[in-house]
Amino acid sequence: MEQASWALRAFIFVIVFFVLWKIHHARSGRELYLRKIPGLEKVDEAVGRSTEMGRPIMFNPGFIGLSVELFCCLACMQHVVRKAARVNTNVLVPVVDPLVYPITEEYWKDAYAMEGKAGLFSPADSIRYLPGGQSVYASSTSGWMERERVGANFLWGAYGWESLFLAEGGQRAGAIQIACIVSYHQVPFLIVSCDYTAFGEEFYAAGAYFGRDPVLLGSLIGQDYSKLLMLLMMIIGSILAILMATEFTPLYMILYGF
Amino acid sequence: MNDKKVIYLVVAAAVVAALIAGFLVQWSRVKGNPDEDLTKRFGAWAAAICVFAVFSYLYSENAFYRLFEHALLGFGLGMGTALTIQEVLIDKWWKPVTVAVKAFYAGTQTGQSYYDILLILAALFGLLLYFQYSKKYLWLSRITIGITVGMGAGLAIKGTAVTTLPQITSTFKMFFVSSELAPSLDVGGRALYMVESFLLLLVVCCVLYYFFFSFRRESAIAKAPANLGRFFLMISFGAFFGNTFMTRVVLLIERIQFLLHDWLMVQ
Amino acid sequence: MEPDRTRRRSPLEWFQALDRRIVYLLFFVFVVGAHFVPLYWPVTPAKHTRDLFNTVEALPLDKAVVVDSDWWLGIRAESEGQLRALFHHVMRRGLKLVIISWVWGPEAQKFAYDFAADVAKDYGYVYGKDWVELSAMNKVGGAELASFARDIHGFVKTDVFGTSLDDKEKLPMMANTRNIYDIGLVVSFSYGFDTNWIGFIQGVYGTPFGVATSAIESSTAYPFIEARQICGMMASAPGAAEYEQLLKLPANKRYARQPVNVLSLASVYVLFGILLSNLAYLRSLRKKR
Numbered sequence A: 001m002e003q004a005s006w007a008l009r010a011f012i013f014v015i016v017f018f019v020l021w022k023i024h025h026a027r028s029g030r031e032l033y034l035r036k037i038p039g040l041e042k043v044d045e046a047v048g049r050s051t052e053m054g055r056p057i058m059f060n061p062g063f064i065g066l067s068v069e070l071f072c073c074l075a076c077m078q079h080v081v082r083k084a085a086r087v088n089t090n091v092l093v094p095v096v097d098p099l100v101y102p103i104t105e106e107y108w109k110d111a112y113a114m115e116g117k118a119g120l121f122s123p124a125d126s127i128r129y130l131p132g133g134q135s136v137y138a139s140s141t142s143g144w145m146e147r148e149r150v151g152a153n154f155l156w157g158a159y160g161w162e163s164l165f166l167a168e169g170g171q172r173a174g175a176i177q178i179a180c181i182v183s184y185h186q187v188p189f190l191i192v193s194c195d196y197t198a199f200g201e202e203f204y205a206a207g208a209y210f211g212r213d214p215v216l217l218g219s220l221i222g223q224d225y226s227k228l229l230m231l232l233m234m235i236i237g238s239i240l241a242i243l244m245a246t247e248f249t250p251l252y253m254i255l256y257g258f
Numbered sequence B: 001m002n003d004k005k006v007i008y009l010v011v012a013a014a015v016v017a018a019l020i021a022g023f024l025v026q027w028s029r030v031k032g033n034p035d036e037d038l039t040k041r042f043g044a045w046a047a048a049i050c051v052f053a054v055f056s057y058l059y060s061e062n063a064f065y066r067l068f069e070h071a072l073l074g075f076g077l078g079m080g081t082a083l084t085i086q087e088v089l090i091d092k093w094w095k096p097v098t099v100a101v102k103a104f105y106a107g108t109q110t111g112q113s114y115y116d117i118l119l120i121l122a123a124l125f126g127l128l129l130y131f132q133y134s135k136k137y138l139w140l141s142r143i144t145i146g147i148t149v150g151m152g153a154g155l156a157i158k159g160t161a162v163t164t165l166p167q168i169t170s171t172f173k174m175f176f177v178s179s180e181l182a183p184s185l186d187v188g189g190r191a192l193y194m195v196e197s198f199l200l201l202l203v204v205c206c207v208l209y210y211f212f213f214s215f216r217r218e219s220a221i222a223k224a225p226a227n228l229g230r231f232f233l234m235i236s237f238g239a240f241f242g243n244t245f246m247t248r249v250v251l252l253i254e255r256i257q258f259l260l261h262d263w264l265m266v267q
Numbered sequence C: 001m002e003p004d005r006t007r008r009r010s011p012l013e014w015f016q017a018l019d020r021r022i023v024y025l026l027f028f029v030f031v032v033g034a035h036f037v038p039l040y041w042p043v044t045p046a047k048h049t050r051d052l053f054n055t056v057e058a059l060p061l062d063k064a065v066v067v068d069s070d071w072w073l074g075i076r077a078e079s080e081g082q083l084r085a086l087f088h089h090v091m092r093r094g095l096k097l098v099i100i101s102w103v104w105g106p107e108a109q110k111f112a113y114d115f116a117a118d119v120a121k122d123y124g125y126v127y128g129k130d131w132v133e134l135s136a137m138n139k140v141g142g143a144e145l146a147s148f149a150r151d152i153h154g155f156v157k158t159d160v161f162g163t164s165l166d167d168k169e170k171l172p173m174m175a176n177t178r179n180i181y182d183i184g185l186v187v188s189f190s191y192g193f194d195t196n197w198i199g200f201i202q203g204v205y206g207t208p209f210g211v212a213t214s215a216i217e218s219s220t221a222y223p224f225i226e227a228r229q230i231c232g233m234m235a236s237a238p239g240a241a242e243y244e245q246l247l248k249l250p251a252n253k254r255y256a257r258q259p260v261n262v263l264s265l266a267s268v269y270v271l272f273g274i275l276l277s278n279l280a281y282l283r284s285l286r287k288k289r
Helices: A006-027 A040-053 A068-086 A100-114 A134-148 A162-173 A184-193 A201-211 A214-243 A250-256 B003-030 B038-058 B063-106 B111-117 B119-133 B138-163 B166-170 B187-210 B220-263 C011-016 C020-034 C047-057 C073-093 C106-123 C143-150 C152-156 C172-176 C196-205 C215-226 C236-247 C257-288
Strands: A057-062 A091-095 A127-129 A152-158 A176-181 A196-199 C064-070 C096-101 C131-133 C183-190 C209-213 C232-235
Touching: A006 A214, A006 B138, A040 A057, A040 A068, A040 A152, A040 A176, A040 A201, A057 A068, A057 A134, A057 A162, A068 A091, A068 A100, A068 A152, A068 A201, A068 A214, A091 A100, A091 A134, A100 A127, A134 A162, A134 B038, A134 B063, A152 A162, A162 A176, A162 A184, A176 A184, A176 A201, A184 A196, A184 B220, A184 C215, A196 A201, A201 A214, A214 B166, A214 B187, B003 B038, B038 B063, B038 B220, B038 C020, B063 B111, B063 B119, B111 B119, B119 B138, B138 C196, B166 C215, B187 B220, B220 C020, B220 C073, B220 C215, B220 C236, B220 C257, C011 C257, C020 C257, C047 C073, C047 C183, C047 C232, C047 C236, C064 C073, C064 C106, C073 C096, C073 C106, C073 C183, C073 C209, C073 C232, C073 C236, C073 C257, C096 C106, C106 C131, C131 C172, C143 C152, C143 C196, C183 C196, C196 C209, C209 C215, C209 C236, C215 C232, C215 C236, C232 C236, C236 C257
Parallel strands: A057 A091, A057 A152, A091 A127, A152 A176, A176 A196, C064 C096, C064 C183, C096 C131, C183 C209, C209 C232
Antiparallel strands: none
């Protein structure tokens, strides 16, 4: 980055160091603490309830493209599918991105295979490709949800205005709804319409929470250290801003003379 | 055929007849207008029917809505395919490559031709994705996925570093502002600035603290900033809610303006 | 226990039990009716709107203004007013205008052209000489903006009609608009602004960047405005109305007035509904106790 200052370069180096350091700790088998995240603990309850009602589950990744968010989302999807596979419940997944479709299909099939239930459900019937934008995705997924009468609806990814449309569809179908979303401006709608909601950084934490993959876990903890550094910088920076405000302030006088 | 089906058929026939009659009446009125033509009128009516079909979902999920939902899906797919072929494959790939190949063949290549000929390599990488359907050669598709993810990650790091990290320095606020530093502000203005600066720093720190996942929060003192952070987050969500509501209503206003001005031609 | 059907329900209880479909229908009827109620409240321009206005006012005449038309038809009620207001300002000042659009937004491309052509009639602006719309670009995570900044002619190649940007006869304006250094301001009109403009253009070259977004995304722009990464903002239809106020446009040129009026009345309906439903809920809680 030719326009980056030395401070920015150093800061990025420190963040990368924290993340790599913690990934190394995670890989070496050390016990790493992750606090409980409300909302994510209810996933088992949702799967169980859906199975009791004899209805399928829907897992909505939303408008996630080929990005970091996708792999966090797929780790969670695999966790949900594995839970569902144990109780012979189908998981329906609508996908919007053509690049994401084959990856999702692989994770879905692997999850059923890991539980010894490969071939129980057909991926062609359970994973649908819905291109054409938000309107198409929202209307098709809502309709699908209502027709299948899903018992649990997981809204897990990036959404625009269609988030409330989908939550309304899930409510009409009588599903228990858990939302975990990246886009925080949809959070207020999902808080009022879903049973449980996680948001912001909790989305990335969910990937590590369920998957316990050393890379995801180490990245999350490394980011925590980076956030702590930023917090300290803000506090110290504000204090220094006051102390260096004018030539009459003590620190300025000490540094530059009277 | 039972009574209910007969009633549905009669109602459906009446609605279709009313639509056709309405279209013919409107067309007879605007026929002489140079700004209007049959395709425009027909398009407005077709769009209005689509609008009401989708709005019928608000009553309940029904066959009429489902018909248009599937039509919209097909339209979206068709439109996406047409745009990909015309705007990307033809305009951005085929035309530059053919021009570059002709230039090399004729010996009239320019600097741009060397870049455009590399697009052939880009197409080969794109074609590798189709190996997703082969169990034996699946690994070839991972090359393209790897390049795409790697490129995306690199661009994201650069974009984020320049976009988000400078905002850290914008939080270095002065809590005490003297009249020398802010001569244009009176006492009230300076007091307000100080309160705003303090509040900004407090909110940012509490919200950052809320999103710590690997530090234990067992004591009441450790939990307090997290609870405060959650409280501030809920206030911000209220603000988002208000703004989001505005956008949602604007979406409805746009459709109603279409129905009134373009369909019913109400001034 | 059987409900007591002989007891009359209070208005609040009746309201709480109201079918949501009736609420939707009433809201629809209310919003349609609001179009015929010309209650135009006075508009006070916000600081961020004035900042955008002042940035355009202070631009040197040898620099072009780039308008990024990245919206979709659903938010036309917001974007049309915003686009027309900025076009009026840019053309009134005599600045050169470059409109860019994206592959997945054909309606934004078409309507931006139509609005610009309509406003251009008022100022005698000629396509090719004073304003140009470039052919659609494809989003590639920001790399497209880096290429655009370095060499517009080499990257975009043609205008929206397929004319080469190097054609000095049809597009004389583009002879002096070759890279980011010939651009004085970028304004993005979108549902939610693309932060890559800040990451790859404003942060790297220092080119001022303004946004005209939907209401939902205006909240996310404030940290960038605070950090002076965004020089100004038109927030939704009210932002467009404020900008029209600053320009002192005649009433028949103010496209944002009616959407803002309807929006205000719709907000009254929703506020009334929220208040009533909360009162009904609190009353039902008290009764349960």
